[in-house]
Amino acid sequence: xxxxxxxxxxxxxxxxxxxxxxxxxxxxxxxxxxxxxxxxxxxxxxxxxxxxxxxxxxxxxxxxxxxxxxxxxxxxxxxxxxxxxxxxxxxxxxxxxxxxxxxxxxxxxxxxxxxxxxxxxxxxxxxxxxxxxxxxxxxxxxxxxxxxxxxxxxxxxxxxxxxxxxxxxxxxxxxxxxxxxxxxxxxxxxxxxxxxxxxxxxxxxxxxxxxxxxxxxxxxxxxxxxxxxxxxxxxxxxxxxxxxxxxxxxxxxxxxxxxxxxxxxxxxxxxxxxxxxxxxxxxxxxxxxxxxxxxxxxxxxxxxxxxxxxxxxxxxxxxxxxxxxxxxxxxxxxxxxxxxxxxxxxxxxxxxxxxxxxxxxxxxxxxxxxxxxxxxxxxxxxxxxxxxxxxxxxxxxxxxxxxxxx
Amino acid sequence: xxxxxxxxxxxxxxxxxxxxxxxxxxxxxxxxxxxxxxxxxxxxxxxxxxxxxxxxxxxxxxxxxxxxxxxxxxxxxxxxxxxxxxxxxxxxxxxxxxxxxxxxxxxxxxxxxxxxxxxxxxxxxxxxxxxxxxxxxxxxxxxxxxxxxxxxxxxxxxxxxxxxxxxxxxxxxxxxxxxxxxxxxxxxxxxxxxxxxxxxxxxxxxxxxxxxxxxxxxxxxxxxxxxxxxxxxxxxxxxxxxxxxxxxxxxxxxxxxxxxxxxxxxxxxxxxxxxxxxxxxxxxxxxxxxxxxxxxxxxxxxxxxxxxxxxxxxxxxxxxxxxxxxxxxxxxxxxxxxxxxxxxxxxxxxxxxxxxxxxxxxxxxxxxxxxxxxxxxxxxxxxxxxxxxxxxxxxxxxxxxxxxxxxxxxxxxxxxxxxxxxxxxxxxxxxxxxxxxxxxxxxxxxxxxxxxxxxxxxxxxxxxxxxxxxxxxxxxxxxxxxxxxxxxxxxxxxxxxxxxxxxxxxxxxxxxxxxxxxxxxxxxxxxxxxxxxxxxxxxxxxxxxxxxxxxxxxxxxxxxxxxxxx
Numbered sequence: 001x002x003x004x005x006x007x008x009x010x011x012x013x014x015x016x017x018x019x020x021x022x023x024x025x026x027x028x029x030x031x032x033x034x035x036x037x038x039x040x041x042x043x044x045x046x047x048x049x050x051x052x053x054x055x056x057x058x059x060x061x062x063x064x065x066x067x068x069x070x071x072x073x074x075x076x077x078x079x080x081x082x083x084x085x086x087x088x089x090x091x092x093x094x095x096x097x098x099x100x101x102x103x104x105x106x107x108x109x110x111x112x113x114x115x116x117x118x119x120x121x122x123x124x125x126x127x128x129x130x131x132x133x134x135x136x137x138x139x140x141x142x143x144x145x146x147x148x149x150x151x152x153x154x155x156x157x158x159x160x161x162x163x164x165x166x167x168x169x170x171x172x173x174x175x176x177x178x179x180x181x182x183x184x185x186x187x188x189x190x191x192x193x194x195x196x197x198x199x200x201x202x203x204x205x206x207x208x209x210x211x212x213x214x215x216x217x218x219x220x221x222x223x224x225x226x227x228x229x230x231x232x233x234x235x236x237x238x239x240x241x242x243x244x245x246x247x248x249x250x251x252x253x254x255x256x257x258x259x260x261x262x263x264x265x266x267x268x269x270x271x272x273x274x275x276x277x278x279x280x281x282x283x284x285x286x287x288x289x290x291x292x293x294x295x296x297x298x299x300x301x302x303x304x305x306x307x308x309x310x311x312x313x314x315x316x317x318x319x320x321x322x323x324x325x326x327x328x329x330x331x332x333x334x335x336x337x338x339x340x341x342x343x344x345x346x347x348x349x350x351x352x353x354x355x356x357x358x359x360x361x362x363x364x365x366x367x368x369x370x371x372x373x374x375x376x377x378x379x380x381x382x383x384x385x386x387x388x389x390x391x392x393x394x395x396x397x398x399x400x401x402x403x404x405x406x
Numbered sequence: 407x408x409x410x411x412x413x414x415x416x417x418x419x420x421x422x423x424x425x426x427x428x429x430x431x432x433x434x435x436x437x438x439x440x441x442x443x444x445x446x447x448x449x450x451x452x453x454x455x456x457x458x459x460x461x462x463x464x465x466x467x468x469x470x471x472x473x474x475x476x477x478x479x480x481x482x483x484x485x486x487x488x489x490x491x492x493x494x495x496x497x498x499x500x501x502x503x504x505x506x507x508x509x510x511x512x513x514x515x516x517x518x519x520x521x522x523x524x525x526x527x528x529x530x531x532x533x534x535x536x537x538x539x540x541x542x543x544x545x546x547x548x549x550x551x552x553x554x555x556x557x558x559x560x561x562x563x564x565x566x567x568x569x570x571x572x573x574x575x576x577x578x579x580x581x582x583x584x585x586x587x588x589x590x591x592x593x594x595x596x597x598x599x600x601x602x603x604x605x606x607x608x609x610x611x612x613x614x615x616x617x618x619x620x621x622x623x624x625x626x627x628x629x630x631x632x633x634x635x636x637x638x639x640x641x642x643x644x645x646x647x648x649x650x651x652x653x654x655x656x657x658x659x660x661x662x663x664x665x666x667x668x669x670x671x672x673x674x675x676x677x678x679x680x681x682x683x684x685x686x687x688x689x690x691x692x693x694x695x696x697x698x699x700x701x702x703x704x705x706x707x708x709x710x711x712x713x714x715x716x717x718x719x720x721x722x723x724x725x726x727x728x729x730x731x732x733x734x735x736x737x738x739x740x741x742x743x744x745x746x747x748x749x750x751x752x753x754x755x756x757x758x759x760x761x762x763x764x765x766x767x768x769x770x771x772x773x774x775x776x777x778x779x780x781x782x783x784x785x786x787x788x789x790x791x792x793x794x795x796x797x798x799x800x801x802x803x804x805x806x807x808x809x810x811x812x813x814x815x816x817x818x819x820x821x822x823x824x825x826x827x828x829x830x831x832x833x834x835x836x837x838x839x840x841x842x843x844x845x846x847x848x849x850x851x852x853x854x855x856x857x858x859x860x861x862x863x864x865x866x867x868x869x870x871x872x873x874x875x876x877x878x879x880x881x882x883x884x885x886x887x888x889x890x891x892x893x894x895x896x897x898x899x900x901x902x903x904x905x906x907x908x909x910x911x912x913x914x915x916x917x918x919x920x921x922x923x924x925x926x927x928x929x930x931x932x933x934x935x936x937x938x939x940x941x942x943x944x945x946x947x948x949x950x951x952x953x954x955x956x957x958x959x960x961x962x963x964x965x966x967x968x969x970x971x972x
Contacts, residue, residue: 028564037449037562039523041964046971111970146959149966150952151613162920182589183797227752228589228745228801281751 010271012295013358018274019292020356022255023308031129031251032305034180035096035379040131042380043098043110051380052404055079065396066370066387072349072362079399081384082108084115087393090123090197091374092386096131096305098378100148101397103386105136107148107156108397116148120159129251129305129379130178140168177253179226185253186277186286187222187233192245194259196299199371199388202346204318206267206299213245213261221277221286234279237286244271250303256288257301257310266320269295270310272355296360297321298351302376304383309352309403311363311375311383317346329365341368350375350385352403363402377403448519449559450573451586456499457556458514461595461739462491467812468736474813474855478866478879482834485819485853490838492739492808493846498586499556502577509584510791512741512808515593518955520555522964525603527551529964537968540607542731548600581800584793589745589801592954598738598811602951605731606961609951612729613962617917617944623697624722626652632719634887636661636704637712638668643705646715646887648676650941651696655720659702660691662716667708670715673701676939677929688713696720699941727946729916734946738811742954744896745801748784748792754802754823755779757895759850760830761877767904768881774904774934776895783825788844790823803845805896807908809947813855816947818908820894821849833872854892854907857938862886889936900925902934909947910936916945916952 027033044055058079062068071078081101088103095101101108102125107116118125121136128134133144141158143165148156157163179185196207218238225234241247244258256273273288298312316325322334322343331339345368352375353360363383364372369390377383381404387396467474467484474481495508516524528543528551543551559565577583587593594602602609634646651657659670670688673680680701684692688704688711702717727733746754757763758780767774791803805822824832831850840847861867864883865876882891893906902925910933911924917940924935931939945951951958 028569033562033564034448037559037565038519039526039558041526041967043967044971046968111966144956146956149963150956150959151962179797181797182795183799225747225750226589226799227747227750228804229591234750279750281749283751 010290010293012269012293014293015356015358016291019272022274023306023356026252026307029180030306031096031178031180032379032381035130035305038130040097040379042378042382045380051382052401054380054382055399055401058399061396061398066389066398067367070364070366070372071400072365073402073405076363076400076402076405078364081110081397081399082113083394083396084108085394087200087388088386088395090195091300092384092397093125093127093374093376094378094384095127095134095145096129096379098380098382098384098399100127100134101384102127102134103395103397109148112152114152114154116153117155118158119155120157120163126176128176128178131379132178135168135176136165141165142168177249177251179224179231180252182226184223184225184279185231186249186275187224187253188219188247188249188256188275192217194246194300198315198346198348199373199390202317202344202369202390203315203348203371204322204343204346205315206297206319207315209245209261209265212265213243215242215263217241217244219244219247219256219258219288221275223277223279223284225279234282235284237277237284239286239288241273241288246300248301248303249275250307251305252307255303255307257303259300267297269293269297270301270353292355292358294353294358294360296351296353301353302374304377304381304403305379306381308356309354309377309406311350311352311377311385311403313348313350313371313373313375313385315346315348315371317342317344317368328362345369345390346371348372350383350400352383352406354406361402361406363400372398375400448588449523449562450565450570451588452520452556453559453570454498454500454502454574454577454586455509455514457552458516458520458596458599459496459511460597461511461737461810463736463739463810463812464488464491465736465812467817468814471813471855475860476862478861478863479868481853481855481861482851482866483836485817485851486834486836486839488810488812488817488819489808489821489851490836490842492741492810493839493842495842498583500574502574502583504577504580504583507577507580507583509586512593512806513584513587513590515595515739515741516599517588517590517593518957518960521594521599521603521955521957522960523555523558524551524599525606525960526964527554528603529606529968537965540610542607543604548604552596576796579794581787581792581794584791585795589793589795591743592950593741593743594950595737595739597735598740598948601730601734601738602948602957603961605729606965608729608731609958609961610965612916612944613958618725618728618942620917620940620942621650621697621699622722622724622728622942623653624724626655626696626720627723629718629720632715632717634715634717635712636715638704638706638710640706640709642711643703644887645673645701645703646717647699647701648938648941649700649702649717649719650721651694651698651700651719652722653697655696655722656693657696657700657717657719658691658693659715659717661688661704661713664689664711664713665708668704668706668711671703671705673703674698676701676932676937678932679929688715691716697722699939721941724942726942727944728942729944729951730946734811734948736810736812740807740809740948740950742807742897743803744805744894745793746804746896748800748802749798753782753784754790754804756781756783756825757822759822759824759878759895760874761881764878764881764904773901775901776893776899776904779895781825785823785825785848789848791845805849805894807894807897809908809912811946815856815909816912818854818892818912819851820853820892820897820908821851822894822896823848824850829874830878831875833875834868852892852894854890854909856890857907857909857936859883859888859890860886889933905934905936907936910934910938912947912949913938913940913943915943915947915949916958921949921953
């Protein structure tokens with residue numbers, strides 16, 4: 001498929017053989033495999049022989065919550081992890097073992113069925129892929145998981161006296177990678193982001209960028225070196241990522257995926273980069289190389305721990321994609337009477353995309369005014385996401401096994 | 407054990423012409439190396455290492471505790487012997503591309519990932535009833551779990567035999583073999599892990615209810631007697647203690663045959679603001695009733711005063727390690743390792759630990775901080791123990807703590823790399839360590855076995871045959887009864903930590919005290935955190951339970967995992 005001349009060079013649907021090679025390598029050497037080898041205890045998996053058998057005692061979604069027929073995949077399961085009457089802001093993220101779910105400053109301990117309030121934090125919970133810790137903003141506050149797992153805490157001090165957390169240079173929308181083998185790893189800022197807090201009001205399209213993603217846009221790559229006593233920021237390099245933003249680094253830190261736009265600022269899809277970074281002593285060389293381009297619509301994505309999939313949500317009801325979105329949901333088009341409520345109330349659905357094949361699969365079929373948001377994976381391939389509904393502060397967190405069925 | 411735990415003495419000798427206050431020490435900020443955890447031995451690494459090698463404890467050492475407290479020379483000889491036992495080469499469980507490959511014994515020891523896999527297996531196998539009853543693990547179950555941990559990698563589909571073969575084939579140098587255990591920061595001998603995981607009910611209880619306070623009362627034990635020689639010049643003062651007295655018990659302190667002009671006070675508490683509970687002339691003495699923690703302070707206005715302070719007191723009977731199933735066995739040992747990267751353009755800083763250099767760092771007004779180093783070096787592999795990870799990253803071992811439970815307050819040893827390894831703290835290195843090979847002769851050593859120094863000889867008995875060591879020891883000797891000393895330039899890097907002794911900090915493990923506070927809160931933790939302020943040690947002095955690797959959280963997570971699965 002040819003590409004318009006005003007987007008970065010590359011071709012929609014192009015997927016380099018390097019992607020398959022990377023996915024194959026990560027299937028045995030990535031964070032999912034490594035966490036298995038460390039005996040990570042996945043939430044809801046006691047006695048389960050396979051990941052697909054996990055969360056078997058967690059109830060399926062029903063008409064009492066988000067609706068019994070929200071799964072877009074016949075054989076897949078959507079399980080209701082919990083419901084909160086407290087509205088959250090911005091994204092939701094979970095621990096690698098799936099036990100903790102961070103929504104704004106509330107951390108839900110699914111094992112204890114209890115909330116832990118993160119005092120001194122404001123937003124953007126994030127968790128390390130090795131389950132060693134979590135982070136909150138502002139201030140890139142790094143905290144050990146033991147602060148959540150030891151005893152029966154109801155609060156955890158992210159800042160201030162007695163806080164187990166320390167500050168860092170990580171800024172908003174952080175994605176936390178970790179070293180797979182004790183070697184160095186690379187961290188990336190999100191670059192210019194699109195703040196995404198949809199579903200509180202009708203949200204018909206992907207949320208706008210905070211700043212323009214220009215032809216001179218860059219992404220900062222930071223060398224986190226194992227000094228022996230821990231990982232230290234040794235230095236950074238900026239790599240060109242023209243007309244791109246919302247960079248997300250993979251758990252192994254070897255891939256970088258960005259969203260890209262055309263010169264008019266319209267979202268075009270995702271570009272997958274191989275991170276080519278090395279150092280000689282403290283001298284850093286870094287560059288990115290496009291290895292795939294997926295021209296699908298969606299918000300900031302999240303990688304699976306085996307780095308085979310990304311998951312994202314996509315807002316519907318308006319914009320350039322409204323016709324295609326309506327048809328994909330089975331309507332005759334955007335003018336279909338059945339689709340009309342979407343055009344006023346909006347909605348969003350969850351998708352997973354197989355990076356090797358480029359195949360996109362819709363996971364949910366949400367109703368008008370119902371927003372499935374912020375999908376992210378846990379280490380064993382289960383995916384969690386948030387559901388917001390217009391007109392209510394009630395929010396649901398749902399688990400999906402869709403990726404395990406692919 | 408009872409003896410040493412009931413007679414620990416802290417002394418402050420203040421000899422000022424006008425009876426004025428001594429200068430305050432600087433403010434340090436952290437306790438010794440219990441902070442960052444790092445990469446652990448992988449499942450494949452554990453398979454290659456096999457079962458961890460037991461620490462071959464010197465079972466006769468416990469009976470020599472008093473001798474070691476009174477003799478720096480005997481203490482150092484015992485410490486060097488423990489170093490040799492810890493560093494002894496152990497063969498790998500499977501052949502590699504490096505023929506006859508071995509690793510030092512400590513590198514076979516278990517880290518957090520090993521503890522997690524082992525405890526998970528043990529706890530799961532208890533079954534619902536056993537878990538509900540918090541049953542103890544049988545020896546057979548423990549043996550099985552350790553064995554399964556070794557073979558765990560072979561149960562993983564991503565590790566077929568061909569991959570394990572490729573893994574062993576990649577270990578083609580001594581440095582690569584050294585990297586099998588990863589950039590461990592903390593590792594535990596097998597008997598230390600065995601004891602820790604067996605203590606899970608007590609660990610859970612302390613997580614839920616908290617640890618006992620610093621002074622844990624209990625039924626009065628039999629009366630104890632402590633006698634301490636006192637020699638003071640005019641305006642001199644000496645503080646002796648602490649003494650822990652049970653409810654219903656008492657403490658009587660007295661110095662017989664002393665002329666007027668020397669007074670004695672019993673203080674409640676160890677802080678500088680401790681309240682006086684009684685005062686009298688030293689010859690008359692005085693008595694206080696328990697419960698409480700008391701210090702005895704002797705002062706004189708006479709030109710000189712000398713005698714023997716006699717303290718009789720009734721301590722409480724307490725659980726010394728309430729957060730564990732008793733204290734660790736003598737074969738329990740732990741290491742805390744300080745690795746430094748070699749290939750980032752960062753040379754290894756070096757530290758001068760000679761008498762003149764220590765004097766400068768410990769001089770009044772100095773900050774008593776090791777700082778960034780006195781020089782830099784790029785030691786070769788034959789000069790510093792070196793490892794290479796699969797990623798290619800290389801690391802040197804800059805320093806290491808070794809703690810063995812052969813003594814009541816542990817044998818607290820620390821090693822640090824030096825470009826002049828045969829001087830000061832390396833001048834008495836024995837043949838047993840030299841024979842271990844090149845790099846191990848490049849590390850200096852100090853040791854502490856108690857809160858206070860009981861060797862009256864500032865030179866530690868080395869004046870004749872190791873004068874540079876004798877001189878260095880003189881600089882850190884604060885008088886008999888003063889706080890003991892041992893500090894590692896690479897690990898004890900926080901401000902003020904040139905004044906350190908390991909023992910004082912470790913008493914607080916799992917007590918709820920933050921390690922950083924031990925060195926910074928002089929009111930609660932006198933002598934730069936070196937003074938004894940507790941009559942019980944919740945985790946038997948092992949910070950790994952709630953600091954560093956936080957092994958308590960391994961237990962808590964596993965228990966919660968199965969509880970939530972019901």
